Amino acid sequence: xxxxxxxxxxxxxxxxxxxxxxxxxxxxxxxxxxxxxxxxxxxxxxxxxxxxxxxxxxxxxxxxxxxxxxxxxxxxxxxxxxxxxxxxxxxxxxxxxxxxxxxxxxxxxxxxxxxxxxxxxxxxxxxxxxxxxxxxxxxxxxxxxxxxxxxxxxxxxxxxxxxxxxxxxxxxxxxxxx
Ligand code: SF4
Numbered sequence: 351x352x353x354x355x356x357x358x359x360x361x362x363x364x365x366x367x368x369x370x371x372x373x374x375x376x377x378x379x380x381x382x383x384x385x386x387x388x389x390x391x392x393x394x395x396x397x398x399x400x401x402x403x404x405x406x407x408x409x410x411x412x413x414x415x416x417x418x419x420x421x422x423x424x425x426x427x428x429x430x431x432x433x434x435x436x437x438x439x440x441x442x443x444x445x446x447x448x449x450x451x452x453x454x455x456x457x458x459x460x461x462x463x464x465x466x467x468x469x470x471x472x473x474x475x476x477x478x479x480x481x482x483x484x485x486x487x488x489x490x491x492x493x494x495x496x497x498x499x500x501x502x503x504x505x506x507x508x509x510x511x512x513x514x515x516x517x518x519x520x521x522x523x524x525x526x527x528x
Contacts (some may be wrong), residue, residue: 351459352396353370356368356370356415356421356474357369357370357421359452359454359455359456360423360452362422362423362452363448363451363452363455364425364444364448365423365424365448366424366425366426366428367424367495367510367514367520368421368422368423368424368466368510369421369422369505369510370419370420370422370508371420371422371504371508371524371526372412372418372419372422372507372508373414373418373508373526374418375498375507376414376488376499376504376507377499377500377503377514378379378407378410378411378414378485378497378498379498379499379500380407380498381500381516382495382498382500383401383407383410383495383496383498385387385445385495386400386401386493386495386496387401389438391469391470393469393493396465396476396479397471397477398469398471398478398479398483398484398490399405399470399471399491399492399493399496400470400479400492400496401491401492401493401496404480404492404496407498408432409412410496410497410498411436413464413497414464414497414502414526416526417464417526417527417528418440418528419526419527419528420524420525420526420527421456421524421525422501422505422508422510422522422523422524423448423522423524424514424520424522424523425441425444425445425447425448425520425521426441426503426514426517426518426520426523427440427441427444427519427520428517428518429518429519437478437488437519437522438519441521442521443520445523446472449465449467449491449523450489451520452501452525453465453489453525454489456523456525456527457488459527460525460527460528462528463490463525463526463528464492464525464526465490465492465523465525466491466492466493466494466497466499466523466524466525466526467491467492467493467494467523467524468493468494468495468501468521468522469491469493469495470491470492470493470495470496471490471491472491473485473486473489473490473491473493491523494522494523494524501522504522504524505522514525
């Protein structure tokens with residue numbers, strides 16, 4: 351599949367913005383992993399898709415090094431005001447559903463793809479971690495920050511903004527394909 355075909359697919363699956371990714375540009379940063387470990391999002395050590403479940407930064411580097419290219423996707427919404435929680439929730443729902451649909455489509459071509467989202471896996475109300483294996487390994491979404499990726503920089507390196515301007519909110523996620 352060419353980059354143009356990937357972009358067309360992202361649009362078809364409802365994303366507002368997308369860009370091809372050069373995986374060689376991905377930089378794993380200790381500061382980002384440290385911020386993750388500070389657990390402001392409450393997910394650290396809570397799911398299979400967040401640290402420390404999938405190893406240290408060396409392991410993140412090793413996993414990312416298997417990939418050469420990918421696809422970054424974004425969902426963008428204009429909010430009524432800074433307290434438009436309904437709009438934020440709608441955006442999160444739309445983004446998550448579209449991401450899972452595209453995930454399954456891309457998996458047909460790339461069974462070993464890696465799905466990464468901002469904030470990690472939200473598939474189950476309660477993750478099985480650490481007592482039982484993941485319920486849906488083929489739908490699992492790893493945390494970009496958990497891998498040590500600075501999402502703002504990842505977007506910049508792909509040539510698209512992390513944030514689409516005042517009054518809007520953006521969710522970013524990506525697939526590493528091959
Ligand atoms: S799919 Fe469910 S069990 Fe697996 S990592 Fe995500 S939340 Fe946990």
